[in-house]
Amino acid sequence: MTTNTATASAPAAPAALVLEDGRIFRGTSYGATGTALGEAVFATGMTGYQETITDPSYARQLVVQTAPHIGNTGVNNDDAESRRIWVAGYIVRDAARRPSNWRSERSLDEELAEQGIVGIQGVDTRAITRHLREHKTMRAGIFSGDAARATDKELLDAVLASAPMEGSRLAEEVSVDNAYVVEPKDYGWEGDPRFSIAAIDLGIKAMTPVRFAERGVRVHVLPATATLDDVKAVNPDGFFMSNGPGDPATADAQVELLRSVLDEKLPYFGICFGNQILGRALGFGTYKLRYGHRGINQPVMDRRTGKVEITSQNHGFAVDAPLDGATQAPEARYGRVEVSHVSLNDDVVEGLACLDIPAFSVQYHPEAAAGPHDAAYLFDRFIDLMKGTRDGRTANLSKDPVDSAHSAGVDHKNENKTEDKK
């Protein structure tokens, strides 16, 4: 059992969650007191809060946990997905008074307070979730302690003055400043690395390079501002772009970088933001979902195999690509592309596969953390792609075209898709 002591149950300060449309939920403070502004989103995972709060993709977001008990297993030294907590604010119903787990080092309450993250507890998180589902993701603020004493109008004005997520360029803010290398030998790989890749950190989660390293791939993690020369300098077998926060429509620099890498015929794999960037590089648009996909129970169909994988997801934007069959990429030099993975909940594009160049990407998180490991095969798929390229074989994913019987083409399931696609 843990040696932690229960958090002193000091009388909690009042706190308020104020939504952009004027709805206010009142509770008590959690973590640090003060003000937190950002986009309110809900995450439905029942485990993995430590991974969630440290996932850079949640930057500038106020995360509502739908699971009512948060903090039960405390915070440990292994499970963080980056160097700090990124959520801008944290909204829970019942915060643990006493963490209990053999790996726990401290309480979540302490951790939030220490990192200055303002949270709120004791609110009807289900009501908030339903509200966001019905009225779409919106700007919000958490105000606790002295900050909560302002009038409702003052609180709402503060929310309305904050920046919306659309049009926000955040990858550079969360990315590392300096490159570093993740070595296979540190993750149980015996022998020399099989491949090396350049991975652009747009908000990369710690587990992603680990998943590569476990498979014998050396990972050169480069900052979001890396150039083609920086990439070439590490002489990679493949190129990778990570998940990350913000609006993909703002990632022009990364889109250009990816195009230049694709033109070099370097195999590419993208996760999440990296999927949206591939979409844009191929000439597709992206759009904002009404309330996004944030959970670890999201069913995705791999249309190549007809199999369903339960995936970890965290995305508010999606690629706007035709769902059925192979199509010519709008950027014609990249040849044909198909939607390889699709959400079974709402038919949102969850993966792209190029048929004429060695590139693919998924919108969800095969590295999991938190979440199921069903999609870990994608790391192997990328290794095969690099192997094919190295061996001089046709290096693309066109050998096994999508079985049309597996395409999920039901039209009515598009509630989460925004009506105003760009």
Place this chain on the structure above:
Amino acid sequence: MPKRTDLKSVLVIGSGPIVIGQAAEFDYSGTQALRVLKEEGLRVILVNSNPATIMTDPEFADATYIEPITPEVVEKIIAKERPDAVLPTLGGQTALNTAIALDKNGVLEKYNVELIGANIAAIELGEDREKFKGVVERCGAESARSHIIHSMDEALKAADDLGYPMVVRPSFTMGGLGSGLAYNEDDLRRIVGQGLQYSPTSEVLLEESILGWKEYELEMMRDKNDNVVVVCSIENFDPVGVHTGDSITVAPALTLTDREYQRLRDISIAVIREVGVDTGGCNIQFAVDPTTGRVVVIEMNPRVSRSSALASKATGFAIAKIATKLSLGYTLDEIPNDITQKTPASFEPTLDYVVVKVPRFAFEKFPAADNTLTTTMKSVGEAMAMGRNFTEALQKALRSLEQKGSQLDFSSVPEWEVAELIEKAKRPTTERLHQVQRALLGGATVEQLFEATKIDPWFLDQLQLLNEISREIRQAGALTKEMLQRAKRHGFSDEQIGVLTHNSEAVVRGVRQALGIRPVYKTVDTCAAEFAAYTPYHYSAYDEEDEVALHAKPSILILGSGPNRIGQGIEFDYSCVHASMALRKAGYETVMVNCNPETVSTDYDISTRLYFEPLTLEDVLEVIAAEERTGGVMGVFVQLGGQTPLKLAQQLADAGVPILGTSPEAIDLAEHRGAFSRVLDKAGLTSPKNGTAVSFEDAKKIADEIGYPVLVRPSYVLGGRGMEIVYDEPNLSRYIANATEITPDHPVLIDRFLEDAVEIDVDALFDGTEMYLGGIMEHIEEAGIHSGDSACVLPPITLGTNVLERVRTATRAIAEGVGVRGLINIQFALASDVLYVLEANPRASRTVPFVSKATGVQMAKAAALIGTGVTINQLRTAYKMLPEVGDGSSLPLDAPVSVKEAVLPFSRFRTLEGKVVDSLLGPEMRSTGEVMGIDKHFDTAFAKSQAAANNALPTEGKIFVSVANRDKRSVIMGVKRLSDLGFEIVSTGGTADVLRRNGIQATPVRKVAEGSSAEGEGTIADLVIAGEIDMVFNTPSGGEARSDGYELRAAATSIGIPCITTVAEFNAAVQAIEAMRTYEWSVTSLQEHAAALAESQKAALQRA
């Protein structure tokens, strides 16, 4: 890949009677399966011996066989029906074992029947412990270190390696039967000895103790495309050592990080693949070392299980329904999620609430039994509750148990008691939760209790939180808004707050409601509100937003029967479900309120709306208020769910709630002795002399007046709780002192006990003018054995027409005198040709489903409509729900004969010395379930009922006979007949002498009291244990013979041979045995019986 088109007909195997470890959950899953199969257009054949189930309703299958679930009988059904496939994964271990036997003996191959939903190889890999260990290893996971043994010698050798304590588990038994913990060699010899007997393969697993580890269970589904999902994770509050069925369990798991949880998920998926569960559900249990996180796989069930039912109710993911679709060839992504409608079943439910299940025990029925909880399941039922946090769910679940003392007690704990409580909590018993909470209240630390119990500190802290809040409530000084809000948010009932603040429950409720502190109702939606839900499956929470939608028509509420217990089980759920179905069909919106996760009634599509709530006055009133504010309430049914809702009738009426059907005044008239006597007097009916005592002096006076023996019991009980036959004053004094709390509010009823009377049970309907008599049941055991434990037969086999007519007249007079509108159940006794009225219950009874199945008339449906004002005449004509003419008292002579037999749980319970408890029947009900045997004549129907009750009568071999003096005259004929049939009769002492004088060659054996002879000749108990006796017939008498009888019965119970304890049942058995020797067992479906009966009635009508 849509469903297979090559399957046209499927045989579904049910789970048989309700027993500990295999209960109503299989009616829930089986009913779902049948509905799916019918919807898919298949011809559905069902075998299940349990008449109290919804699944055996004739409309759920094309051919319904209420027959014993044995390989021999199922083969006959297969031969007759020639199904394409057998679906064995929804009928528990019984169905699975039957399927394995049918495969092994070549029946499936012979008739070219495919097993769907499971394959034999997978079942064996999953259930055979040795093979399963290999599976776990191949999946890169660990099992507890263990040895498989087939003999005592091997067991002792294994003990040298494993050390004590050590877990003992027999293979292929259900509910952990026969398993236990051995702390030393004596324990080991005892438990292994029994285990080798219980295991059909004489195989027992011994393994290292992982006592005190955290215990988890994952419910999984897999389809033929190898898509696998986790439906639910369940965490046991009680660490490893307590059977999960006896544990408090929580969903989702609350004390695992994602890494640890995903590790369990990865292992589960690897195991389900390696075992090769092709399609359908399974569950996997894990133990996690709380200090290192080491994970050990405990076991898997490659089928739908008790926890699948719980997981379905906990998440809204209909496991049985989906498993059935998968068995037909669908894949998960092709099956829509009913709740969201727009998303598929290929996902993992996520919860935004906490579910707590608490077991309900019945140790009060077995005073000799040791209440230590072990790896053998002993609980008879469970209640589930949902809340927005653990404390709310836990407190709701505890009050759902409806048991005295089930709610947490926050009265102050003296300091001296703390150490004692901690010490007691070390041994897991039914009391442990309360001991732990009270120890904390008294000042013990979480660390101390973790040390003593290994219950996770997070859970202990939650109990501490409740204790802290109880102090805040006490110290608040007044019923303030802030205090009440906080208390309600953590599940405190108005009653608990009342006790803590010295207010009545009503005052607390009044103040609370005046302050606007009301529960809201949230929706179980599988997805934590990510998608809109289309199924109104609600639970209450003290939170901000209510989700009950407006409804157009006023609703009709049906109050369910709460957790299964002895005396109030699935039979009442059957009536509730029938009522809901009939009312919905008639166009009403129905609302079910219940808290039992095992039942069909808590399936979210049985009623228009489902509220998963405790059945206390507070919780029911709040549901009614929620329904009132969203569209109005037409009324509430309290007569269907047994005593639980019935006892709320008056208080609900006082609160202005319309009661449908029989009025609270009428209920009172039947329940109150004095008033009921006046009803009987007026009708010219007799009851045994009786009185109501409010003190011991009172009781003594009454007993003297009416003469011993007397039957004594507390008023307002079900299932004969605390009922006893008392033969003299010292015993009366002992009874009053021990067994009951006697006050003017809780009087004791004293009746003249009628010796050697024939007991008669009647279920009838009354609408105010007309009566419909559903059926007259003649008990096989004489009066004095609780009606729930007695076998009975319908139509009666020894009652003359004149008696039946008297019963009919009396039933009508009572129904009218009481003022029944709907169902009434009356018990009569016939002694010396005098018909006595024993009691009347103006509600659905335990026998309603049996009568309905036996006569083909669904009485509960009719009762529900009567409650809305429909007359019996209309039900006969317009609704076609009752026969046009005649009723259950006028069945034609060629009507099939149905026998109901009780199933008793004695083999589950051990005394502190480790022996099974006594199996003698008495006025206190102890059966957990029932079976039905139906055939052309009584003898074979009785034989079927015995086989179905897992008590098959022998047709040859050795029978031991030893009867009390008073019975000696009446057994000679029967014993002689058995002797003539070639049975060897074995006997002792006086019985042997009497038999020999009557020309029966009885082999004498040593009594238990005589002990083994010097030459090593064993006693009768030794012979029984050695398997040399095929049936025991022993009637109890006083003194030494009584204890001799106990040893003997215990021996018979522990090895599972028929043990008959009454002369009446013996005589029935003799008839049955004789018939079985010449009779070619034939199987007839309910539908065929009904058609024959209708034909015969039509013919009778034409003759008339």
